[in-house]
Amino acid sequence: MCGQEEPAKRSSLKRSSSRSPASAKPARPLRPITARPSSLRHAGGNQWTAKVQQVWRSRGKDDVVVVDGPANLQVTYKNLRTLRGSGWLDDEVVNLYLRLVQEHNERLRGLGYHGIPDVAILSSFFWTRVTYTAAKYDYPGVQRWTRRNPVLHKDLLLIPINHSNVHWCLACIDLKAGVISYYDSMAGNGLSGHGEAHVLPTLLRWLRDEMADKKHPLPIGQWQLRVVRKGVPQQRDSCSCGVFACVYAERLAFGQAFTFSQADMPALRLGLGADICALQVEARAST
Numbered sequence: 439m440c441g442q443e444e445p446a447k448r449s450s451l452k453r454s455s456s457r458s459p460a461s462a463k464p465a466r467p468l469r470p471i472t473a474r475p476s477s478l479r480h481a482g483g484n485q486w487t488a489k490v491q492q493v494w495r496s497r498g499k500d501d502v503v504v505v506d507g508p509a510n511l512q513v514t515y516k517n518l519r520t521l522r523g524s525g526w527l528d529d530e531v532v533n534l535y536l537r538l539v540q541e542h543n544e545r546l547r548g549l550g551y552h553g554i555p556d557v558a559i560l561s562s563f564f565w566t567r568v569t570y571t572a573a574k575y576d577y578p579g580v581q582r583w584t585r586r587n588p589v590l591h592k593d594l595l596l597i598p599i600n601h602s603n604v605h606w607c608l609a610c611i612d613l614k615a616g617v618i619s620y621y622d623s624m625a626g627n628g629l630s631g632h633g634e635a636h637v638l639p640t641l642l643r644w645l646r647d648e649m650a651d652k653k654h655p656l657p658i659g660q661w662q663l664r665v666v667r668k669g670v671p672q673q674r675d676s677c678s679c680g681v682f683a684c685v686y687a688e689r690l691a692f693g694q695a696f697t698f699s700q701a702d703m704p705a706l707r708l709g710l711g712a713d714i715c716a717l718q719v720e721a722r723a724s725t
Contacts, residue, residue: 490711494522504534504717511537513714520680521707527606527680529562532598535684535710538717543691553693555593562598565609565637568644575640577647590654596687599637606683607633609641610690616658618642620665623673623682638663674700681706 493503498515517530540559547554560583567579589595595611608621618641620633642661649655673682681703689696698706 484712486712486715487708489715490518490521490708493518493711493715504714518711518714521711524675524677525707526677527684529600531710531714532600532606532680532684533561533563534714534717536596536598536687538713539684539688539691546692555691555693556591557594557596557691558587558589558592559596559687559691560589560598562600565597565599569640574636575643577644577651580644581651584648584652588652588654590649590652590656594690596690597641598683598687606679607637608683608686608690609637611641611645613656615662616656616660617662617664618645621670621683621686622665623671623679623686625665625667625670625672633665634663638665669696671696671699673703675703678703681710684710 493515496515501515502512503515503518504513511530511534513530513534517528519525520527520531536559540557543554543557547556564580564583567583568576570576570579584590590613593612593614595613597609597611599607599609601607605624607623610619610621611617612619618638620638622633642663645661670686671682673679678700685698685706686696688694689698
């Protein structure tokens with residue numbers, strides 16, 4: 439995509455479901471993502487991929503590339519270089535990119551595209567905090583995280599899981615179907631066993647505490663916990679788990695299939711970086 443999309447103002451977005459039958463327009467079909475995916479907005483050869491490559495070549499460390507004021511997030515040269523080559527993504531890159539996914543999800547829903555679930559994406563620090571104590575569960579530590587941003591009315595909750603800065607996975611809570619799923623790009627290896635043994639039961643416990651605290655019971659009795667293996671792209675290296683987790687979240691947020699593989703990692707790393715760098719101009723334009 440050779441230009442920058444004009445960010446839509448949230449105040450002007452209207453969900454298609456709120457229109458009267460007489461004036462309702464048919465829902466727009468969402469263009470399918472091809473087997474060789476690009477990023478959310480940009481493709482090779484534009485100013486943002488050039489910016490990413492310039493950062494990758496530089497020796498800067500703490501210089502800030504992007505500041506997202508509303509989310510209190512920033513990405514430095516050092517952070518952005520985790521996308522280079524065989525770098526292991528850090529929390530700053532994952533969280534800022536998933537914020538872009540969240541905003542793009544809201545924009546597509548507001549424009550009336552069908553097949554787009556109503557999604558909330560939590561910070562990677564949510565999992566770190568809820569498992570912070572010796573007991574590996576601390577609901578009071580995250581009790582206030584959703585007071586200003588209620589999540590129980592959503593279709594999907596997406597939660598990036600950082601296993602002790604060693605491995606990234608993604609959890610998905612389907613609040614309509616009553617299913618908590620775990621997506622792991624190294625299924626059967628390393629920390630993948632944590633899904634069934636720890637992550638899924640912990641998230642179910644948090645969900646029940648959250649429903650009780652927010653007085654928002656869901657009409658679901660028995661919840662299903664599952665580690666998804668069929669059709670989940672797998673990494674063939676030791677460092678791309680963060681990219682896989684980001685793209686799992688992106689595809690789930692847009693109602694799209696997992697049509698990507700290890701071979702797409704160089705293009706996806708560059709695309710994620712370009713999207714993050716593009717936020718710099720958007721942030722300046724809004725000030």
